[in-house]
Amino acid sequence: MAFKKKYIPLIIGVAVATGVFIGGKLNFTDNSDRLFxxxxxxxxxxxxxxxxxYEYVDDVNTDSIVDVTVNGILDKxxxxxxxxxxxxxxxxxxxxxxxxVGIGxxxxxxxxxxxxxxxxAGGPSEKAGIKSGDRIIMADGDSIFGREWSNDQIIQKLKGDKNSKISLKIYRKSEDRFIDFKVKRSSIPITSVDAAYMLTPELAYIKINRFAESTYKEFKSALDNLQDQGATKLVLDLRDNPGGFLAIAEQIADEFLEDDKLILFTKNKSGRVEKSFATKRGDFEEGEVxxxxxENSASASEIVAGALQDNDKGTIIGRRSYGKGLVQREMSxxxxxxxxxxxxxxxxPTGRSIQRxxxxxxxxxxxxxxxKRRSSGEFNDEINIRVADSLKFTTPKGKIVYGGGGIIPDIFVPIDPSTQNETLNFIKYSGLINYFVFEELDKDxxxxxxxxxxxxxxNFEVSDDIVLRFQDYINKKQRERITFVAYHQEMKTLIKAALADQLYGSNASEEILNATDDMIEEVLKLVQPKK
Incomplete structure (x- = not known):
């Protein structure tokens, strides 16, 4: 199919593209005068x-030359x-x-x-009275429709200093009228906790999409709320999480580990070792996790999974992780x-490196x-995961774990075949479902x-009629005819999840998607009372 090469790398490249976002807690021993x-x-x-x-015959943008030079050095x-x-x-x-800082x-x-x-929710636009479906026609007297705007350009137009005000002219289709709003900009969170809810009366679920500066606070708030609802067991979903700040990963691992348990250690160029230990503040040390x-869980995600696995805490479920065991530090x-x-x-903690x-x-x-891993069959059967006996380690309770490339789960769950279907992946990641759902909602x-x-x-069910309308919709948008007859039920779930996301947010969307998720089903089997 024509879309095959164009979209598949985007679908599976999450960890590669964004896995470098890991913060370093280390400091150089040399001062700046010595280093530079x-x-x-x-x-x-x-x-x-x-x-x-100053001497070259033509004018040259040396900034671009410097960028190329820096990238060339780093590539080595x-x-x-x-x-x-x-x-x-x-x-x-x-x-x-x-x-x-923005309008929210x-x-x-x-x-x-x-x-x-x-x-x-709770943002300045909601407080001002802006609603779903509103079209922003003008911002501070400047017309912003009918142009080829990039998302970055739009964001820059709507952003500004905290507490500054922006005048917006809105067209509200449902009322067929223009409305003027004055919106005071404020700090808008870029959330890293996508979902937090109860799967059962005792089993909670939290999904983290990256490890940013605010992630621990988001996670802790969600965990406290779920514990208040009766959670004694927790599913921590780190799938497709490319990583982030090392210190945040340590804080989250600390919530599950007893005092003074080793979380990880780092070793730099000079051989200096720094160890990180759990503290007294963990609030889920007695809970089951x-x-x-x-395969796209990387970096800080692997730090959390490795710390718990090596301390015999909880159960790691899924497929072998990405395999990034390097720590970066940002330098101006x-x-x-x-x-x-x-x-x-x-x-x-056992001393293994998980860097590929x-x-x-x-x-x-x-x-x-x-x-390579996909073609070897590793995603379908754990017997195809290659390990080296020389990289075998043993946890305190005698469990065998391996280094050399990623965290191997305690319980393997094969990849859902539907996620490998090119047609379904194209539809999921092209944005077509979201555009279609928006138009469906916009009707009334x-x-x-x-x-x-x-x-x-x-209780809401996506009807066969909605699915057929979506089929017609995508065929009008694409040059090639696309059909998903074999994945009719999966398409209903995706459409319902997109509706939920636009109506209620990502928490509702994740709850719908998780209702048919293989890994969640595996957890539910483990926590069900033995007969």
Missing amino acids: TSNSKKDKLNRLIDYID LDPHSTYISKRDLQRVTENMKGDF VSFYTYKDTITVIRPL FILIN LGDGSAVRLTVSRYYT PYDNGHNQEYYNDYY RKNYVNVAKNDFIA
Whole structure:
């Protein structure tokens, strides 16, 4: 199919693209004067740039040359040392900081107009009275419809200083009228906890999408709330989580481990070892925990899973994780750009490194490991997971664990065949379902105004007629005819989840998707009383 090569790398490349977002707690022992003294290598590069700036026959953008040079140097190191340009640094920093200043709406460009999918609960737009389906026509007197706006351009237009006000003109289709709003900007959280709810009266569920600065606070708040509801067991879903800050991973692992249990240790270039131990503050040390991982769970996700597995705490369920055991530290380059440089390796409590082998540099074979593992049958049967006896380790209670590339789960769950279907993956990740659902809701949003979230999750059913309308919708949008006859029921679930997300948020969407999830079903089997 025409979409095969275009979309599949996007679907499976989450960990590769974003797995470098791991913070370092380490500090160099040398001070800045010692680290950055002049030498012939640096003088050579500086002199070359000066020659090009002042002597070269044509005008040249030396900034771009420097960027290429920096990337070329990093490409010779390891797969996870990376350069962040000045243009990208603010976005990356906000993503890992966990908030930004804005008006608090989820939106996308629909037919050349910025359209509100949902105002964020408690945010400034919701307080001002902006509703789902509203079209933002003007911002501070500037027309912002009918243009080719990128999402970054839209965000920059709507962002501003905290407590500053922005004047918006809205078109509300349901009332066929224009409305003026004055919205006071405030700090908007970029949430890293996608969902937190009770699966059973005793079993709770929390899903974390990355380890940002705000993640521990989000997680702790969700955990406290679930414990108040009676949770004594917890499913911690780290699937497709590419990692993040090392210190945040340590804090979350600490919630489950008894005092003074080793969480991990790191070793830097000089051989210096730093150990991290659990403290007294853990609130779920007596609770039973199940960690869900898959082939895209990387870095900080593997730190949490490895710490618990090596301390014989809880059960790791799923498929072998990504295999990233390198620690990066962000360093400013002085011009608004930065480099995330690998400064150490981390090891799980038994002493194993879970970093996948790599030759020096950002080699393609390292990034293509997903395809290699998939073709070997590893995702379908644990017997195909390759391990080395030389990398065998033993936990305090005698369980055998392996280093050398990822965390191998205690209980293996094969990949759902539907997630490997190219047609279904194209539909899921193309955005077509979300656009279709938005149009369905936009026909008459009053139909859902008085429907409570729990009622929708429990009782709403996607009709065959809606699925047929979606089939017609995608065939009008695509040059090739696409059919999903064999996945009719899966499509109903995806459409219902998209409806729930636009109406109630990601918590409701995850609850719907988890109702038919193989790993969740495996956990439920484990916690059911033995007959």
